[in-house]
Amino acid sequence: MKKIHSKIDKNNKVISIRGLKKAFDDFEVLKGVDLDLFQGENLVVLGRSGTGKSVLIKIIAGLLKADEGYINVLGSDIMKIMPKELDELRLKLGFSFQNSALYDSMTVRENLEFPLIRHVKNITRKEIDSRIEETLDAIGLSQTINQMPSELSGGQRKRIGIGRTLILNPEIMLYDEPTAGLDPITSMDINNLINEVQERYNTSSIIITHDLTCAKSVGDRLVMLLDGQFQYQGTFEEVFEKNDERVKLFYNYNFIE
């Protein structure tokens, strides 16, 4: 399998966060979050609904501003970054939103072409075509190139959405609830894709989820957001062996559903 980014240094921090705080009016969502993401790793952020997981990745992507803290992403200090530098940084981040909608009136090819035309200066037709082919191959959907989104299954649409992000060769992928709304088999398919993307593109990824099967399948390391801070981190087993009622509740409810 061809690697897109070839060199990784697993000790290199691509994201480093210290003391991050964020409140909306009087409601403190993040109360001093510390987090490191190392190059090439899949880091899963777990937490119940409304604990601030999406807020966290929006702050990392510069879509929301933190109230306090140090946030370094790929060497840039997000709290002090200038708008032009932020635009350049965002191109190195692939953001797969919870409901990453495709453009319904465009074919798969056109959906994938869109970010290239918009963000890659002076790109040639030949390069556009080869990047589309390479991306479709990576997500296993070469045969859908001329189809409309309405002709695809939910899982396929999700894959194309991830492909549309990957086509810009991001260094960091931010997945927000990648398996939300998918059946267990399609979810497993997406989990496999996340692992394949890590393998093929050498991306570093943050995966936000409350789906424990997803967390177990993709996470090299897990962190759990509880009461506005990361309380536990480690492998799946290390996190879930904690003798904490909140962790046990989270685990039990996941498998009762």
Ligand SMILES: Nc1ncnc2c1ncn2[C@@H]1O[C@H](COP(=O)(O)OP(=O)(O)OP(=O)(O)O)[C@@H](O)[C@H]1O
């Ligand atoms: N722009 C905003 N303005 C006001 N409050 C917000 C805003 N964005 C998020 N919040 C609040 O912050 C809290 C955390 O939201 P967030 O979307 O990060 O939760 P989450 O952990 O991702 O939940 P879920 O798993 O349900 O997606 C929620 O109470 C939400 O209402």
